[in-house]
Amino acid sequence: MQINSEIVTTPPLDSATVVMLRDGPYGLEVLLLKRHAASSVLGGAFVFPGGKLDVADAHPDLLHRLDRAPAALHSQLGEADLPEGKAASLFVAALREAFEESSVLLAHSAAGQSHADTLAAARDHLSQGMAFNPLLAQLNLTLHTDALVPWSRWITPRVPSVTNKRFDTRFFLAHAPTDQIAAHDNHETTESVWLAPREALTRYWAGQIELAPPQIMSLSHLNRYDSAASALAAARSQKPPTIQPEPFDQEGMRVICYPGDERHSMPERALPGPTRLHFRNRRFEPVGGLDELLG
DSSP, X not given: OOOOXXXXXXXXXXXXXXXXXXXXXXXXXXXXXXXXXXXXXTTTOEEOSEEEOOGGGGXXXXXXXXXXXXXXXXXXXXXXXXXHHHHHHHHHHHHHHHHHHHOOOOEEOOTTSOHHHHHHHHHHHHHTTOOHHHHHHHHXXXXXXXXXXXXXXXXXXXXXXXXXXXXXXXXXXXXXXXXXXXXXXXXXXXXXXXXXXXXHHHHHHTXXXXXXXXXXXXXXXXXXXXXXXXXXXXXXTSOOOEEOOEEEEETTEEEEEOTTSTTSSOOSOSSSSXXXXXXXXXXXEOTTHHHHHHO
16 A cells, blocks of 8 residues: 555535445454555555445435435434535445445335345346446336445545545445345455455454555444444444544654644544554554454
8 A cells, every 4th residue: 555645625525325234153243345446546555335426326226226215314414514415425426336336236126026026127237337327217127225324524635645635525324135145346446355354354463455544444343333223322322423533743753643643633533443543564553553443
């Protein structure tokens, strides 16, 4: 992983990420996808399904296919200055990206339709390149926004550390449906794996997988929960915190600090776990090493 030191003057791109959860044999597991090595954003790293907000995500026809009103979705995000329509479109983006990148479609079939047959048809349409809006219309699907629980908001600093782009990303938690199998798309992502947060962080520490700071910190947070239900309940009980990392260089080493750190402009913590990561040994790591990440 290379460190970027260029100042990015353009505003951050709105985007949405879905942290897909399930209960495995030994507790909570998280879906991770490996970005294509040639990707301009986090190439080769393991990430959660997600991507930038598209203009089409705000199409009126799509917003009419939501199972909740934009006002309710706006209230869930807890961003007073965010227009209701944009809040709703961020939910659409999250659901679309989850489907496009992991083949998991969080949607309701119309009464009388076989849900299994509808899901199979949706995946077939996707493989043929059909856009999300006409796909939903043709199959008469309603988007299941209630499956998404807003969890956090990450805003890339003006001096990003691992990419030359800035993003304003809303992270959602979702319990993966038991009747669907998540899989990478073999285009933007080349591998997919379900891992317990502890296992993912341990593999990262051993150099077996590559993770970017938001994924490291998010996995450290999720390691505090023993089930999907407990993680979702915790997310529902709070307003999604805004996390604006603040990087600085110390003795020639890049350091990223988070709210609650003595160097951060926000004195109150937004996340459990470490408050800063140091880039050394070609990876981001806290002062306390793997033990600090695992809590």
